[in-house]
Amino acid sequence: MTVTAAAPARVESHLNPPPSYDLADHPAPTGREEVWRFTPLKRLRGLLDGEPSDACLEWDTTLPEGVTLSTVTAEEARALGELGPNERPAALAASLSGGAALLDVPAELECDEPVVIRLSGNTVEDLVWGQLLYRIGAHAKVTIVLVHTGAARYCAISTFVVGDGAQVDIVSVQDWDDDAVHLGRDAIRVGRDARVKHTSVSFGGDLVRLHANVEYDGPGGEAELLGLYFADAGQHLEHRLFADHNAPRTSSNVNYKGALQGQGAHTVWIGNVLIRKEAEGIETYEENRNLVLTDGCQADSVPNLEIETGEIEGAGHASATARFDDEQLFYLQSRGVSVEEARRLVLHGFFADLIRKIGVPFLEEQLTETVEKELAKNMLAAPGEFASALEGSA
Amino acid sequence: MSTLEITDLAVSVSTEDGPKQILKGVTLTIDDGQTHAIMGPNGSGKSTLAYSIAGHPKYEITGGSVTLDGEDVLAMSVDERARAGLFLAMQYPVEVPGVSVANFLRTAKTAIDGEAPKLRTWVKDVNGALDRLNLDSTFSQRSVNEGFSGGEKKRHEIAQLELLDPKVAILDETDSGLDIDALKIVSEGVNRFREREGKGVLLITHYTRILRYITPDVVHVFVDGKVAESGGPELADKLEAEGYESYLPVAR
Numbered sequence: 282m283t284v285t286a287a288a289p290a291r292v293e294s295h296l297n298p299p300p301s302y303d304l305a306d307h308p309a310p311t312g313r314e315e316v317w318r319f320t321p322l323k324r325l326r327g328l329l330d331g332e333p334s335d336a337c338l339e340w341d342t343t344l345p346e347g348v349t350l351s352t353v354t355a356e357e358a359r360a361l362g363e364l365g366p367n368e369r370p371a372a373l374a375a376s377l378s379g380g381a382a383l384l385d386v387p388a389e390l391e392c393d394e395p396v397v398i399r400l401s402g403n404t405v406e407d408l409v410w411g412q413l414l415y416r417i418g419a420h421a422k423v424t425i426v427l428v429h430t431g432a433a434r435y436c437a438i439s440t441f442v443v444g445d446g447a448q449v450d451i452v453s454v455q456d457w458d459d460d461a462v463h464l465g466r467d468a469i470r471v472g473r474d475a476r477v478k479h480t481s482v483s484f485g486g487d488l489v490r491l492h493a494n495v496e497y498d499g500p501g502g503e504a505e506l507l508g509l510y511f512a513d514a515g516q517h518l519e520h521r522l523f524a525d526h527n528a529p530r531t532s533s534n535v536n537y538k539g540a541l542q543g544q545g546a547h548t549v550w551i552g553n554v555l556i557r558k559e560a561e562g563i564e565t566y567e568e569n570r571n572l573v574l575t576d577g578c579q580a581d582s583v584p585n586l587e588i589e590t591g592e593i594e595g596a597g598h599a600s601a602t603a604r605f606d607d608e609q610l611f612y613l614q615s616r617g618v619s620v621e622e623a624r625r626l627v628l629h630g631f632f633a634d635l636i637r638k639i640g641v642p643f644l645e646e647q648l649t650e651t652v653e654k655e656l657a658k659n660m661l662a663a664p665g666e667f668a669s670a671l672e673g674s675a
Numbered sequence: 676m677s678t679l680e681i682t683d684l685a686v687s688v689s690t691e692d693g694p695k696q697i698l699k700g701v702t703l704t705i706d707d708g709q710t711h712a713i714m715g716p717n718g719s720g721k722s723t724l725a726y727s728i729a730g731h732p733k734y735e736i737t738g739g740s741v742t743l744d745g746e747d748v749l750a751m752s753v754d755e756r757a758r759a760g761l762f763l764a765m766q767y768p769v770e771v772p773g774v775s776v777a778n779f780l781r782t783a784k785t786a787i788d789g790e791a792p793k794l795r796t797w798v799k800d801v802n803g804a805l806d807r808l809n810l811d812s813t814f815s816q817r818s819v820n821e822g823f824s825g826g827e828k829k830r831h832e833i834a835q836l837e838l839l840d841p842k843v844a845i846l847d848e849t850d851s852g853l854d855i856d857a858l859k860i861v862s863e864g865v866n867r868f869r870e871r872e873g874k875g876v877l878l879i880t881h882y883t884r885i886l887r888y889i890t891p892d893v894v895h896v897f898v899d900g901k902v903a904e905s906g907g908p909e910l911a912d913k914l915e916a917e918g919y920e921s922y923l924p925v926a927r
Contacts, residue, residue, distance in 0.1 A: 364923075484900060601690070605731065606769075608769045609769050609770075609771055611731055611732070611753060611769070612765070612768065612769035612771065613771065613779075613782075613783075614730075614752070614753035614754040614757070614759055614763075615729050615753055615754075615756075615762075615763050616757055616779075616782075616783035616786070616787075616835065616839065617754050617757035617758045617783055617786035617787040617839070618750075618754055618757075618782055618783055618786045619754050619786065620754065622782065622786065623754075626771070626774050626782060627774070627777075629773065629774065630771055630772050630773025630818065631772070631773060632773070632776035633773035633774070634772065634773045634818075
């Protein structure tokens with residue numbers, strides 16, 4: 282099997298700007314572009330200027346037996362099947378990283394323990410360009426967990442090349458300090474009959490903008506893109522998804538859920554799906570739900586679906602942004618539960634299904650705790666805000 | 676002992692055309708251990724009475740009083756009313772996605788009692804209550820009311836009644852939408868509750884069918900936001916034979 286296939290036919294759509302390593306193809310954004318209009322460019326702290334930097338994040342890795350981590354040049358990464366940048370940050374990362382980390386999971390290796398990569402930064406003064414390439418061999422089975430902590434201005438391009446019949450669970454946790462800036466692009470190429478689950482979990486950072494893109498290397502591939510985010514006052518958390526159905530009988534299922542609380546909390550969810558002419562018999566569904574806990578928050582949610590063939594199993598999307606449901610709170614309160622406890626239960630329930638779906642036991646408990654800590658933060662810090670949120674919804 | 680006393684209760688809701696008076700002076704007292712049935716045509720305000728007593732924010736109390744054993748119910752928050760001993764079995768129980776029945780029941784029981792129930796006896800109590808209502812043990816792992824059939828929702832409400840053990844239960848059209856088997860199961864649950872010492876029940880219904888299984892002490896006919904007539908169980912028989920027509924204004 283050759284990983285680098287001929288370039289797919291270009292579809293004229295802002296959903297998929299052509300990949301290019303040439304920076305001239307990705308001019309610095311003004312903020313008026315469709316793909317940049319939600320992002321507060323000033324808070325990128327000059328990241329898109331593209332200054333060279335040697336700074337690195339600290340790596341702490343746990344690798345199951347048989348899995349190897351090495352370094353390759355940027356050119357080698359391309360030859361190994363890296364998916365090219367569709368926008369400026371990824372192009373900058375590819376050109377300035379000085380080489381890529383390569384994680385290799387050999388064909389048919391079934392890992393019982395997850396690959397855990399902990400990346401931490403010391404200070405937001407550090408500008409870090411990252412380039413990562415994950416090769417998962419045919420019929421391999423592995424869970425890859427990335428955890429980002431500390432602070433940095435971090436911009437990374439990551440590619441997951443998933444072999445035929447492989448089963449891969451990817452979780453990327455953004456638990457940054459308050460001032461961190463993180464631009465990331467994860468692109469996944471799903472092999473024939475392979476199954477990939479990619480989960481983004483974003484709690485921390487001042488500005489986090491992540492892409493999760495998926496395309497297929499043959500029929501029968503399945504992709505599940507999950508996300509969970511919790512934006513506090515002043516935080517900008519942006520998740521951009523793209524499922525490119527370029528092969529028949531493939532499936533994509535996108536489910537992102539977020540909560541927002543505090544003045545200036547801003548979340549953006551863009552769910553793009555392209556069903557190409559050759560993608561007959563595919564099935565896709567994307568969903569985004571936001572729970573707005575206080576006044577002063579903004580949740581932007583935009584699903585886009587472009588269909589070039591009607592010969593499909595199904596395509597749908599749903600997006601909903603709401604406050605706490607008064608009827609749910611009434612029902613719980615009518616059973617003696619205090620309004621604070623009722624809100625905690627509803628929020629817990631809002632995320633519970635999604636957390637269970639992630640399928641990484643050691644993370645599940647931690648995430649449930651983190652969600653409850655986030656809510657407690659709000660209740661302790663600003664008890665009045667809930668009241669005003671309720672008034673606003675009445 | 677438990678006495679629910681409703682005196683001259685007046686309630687309005689806000690509509691696009693301004694406030695609309697729904698309850699126009701309701702007076703009734705459920706004495707210790709009594710079961711009262713409230714029957715009436717659609718739109719007469721039966722459900723409004725139930726939700727007003729429970730404290731739903733949609734309804735504005737414009738007059739009158741409600742006391743439970745002398746305590747002012749209307750001054751309490753919704754959860755305080757439940758902790759004081761009121762329970763409302765809803766006509767349309769609300770879905771709470773992602774919250775399991777087991778978690779919900781334990782949280783409610785802890786809130787009502789002020790302490791967590793003893794784990795060993797509690798699991799037995801829950802399984803027993805579910806079993807008596809013909810709900811299997813996997814039921815407690817499902818999300819509250821999500822994907823429940825109409826009958827499952829009502830049986831779940833009555834399971835809560837058994838477990839939370841309030842002083843007074845208000846059953847808002849618990850019989851509607853039930854087939855005869857489910858109606859019997861639900862009625863048996865209510866009757867088990869009534870056998871306990873001093874429990875009051877306010878049974879709101881549109882149909883006389885449920886009164887074949889639950890015999891009330893008092894029947895009230897509810898028309899246009901107030902009690903039009905009260906009597907013994909024989910009043911239900913009259914309603915079954917004649918309907919509500921004699922209580923309604925003559926159509927012009």
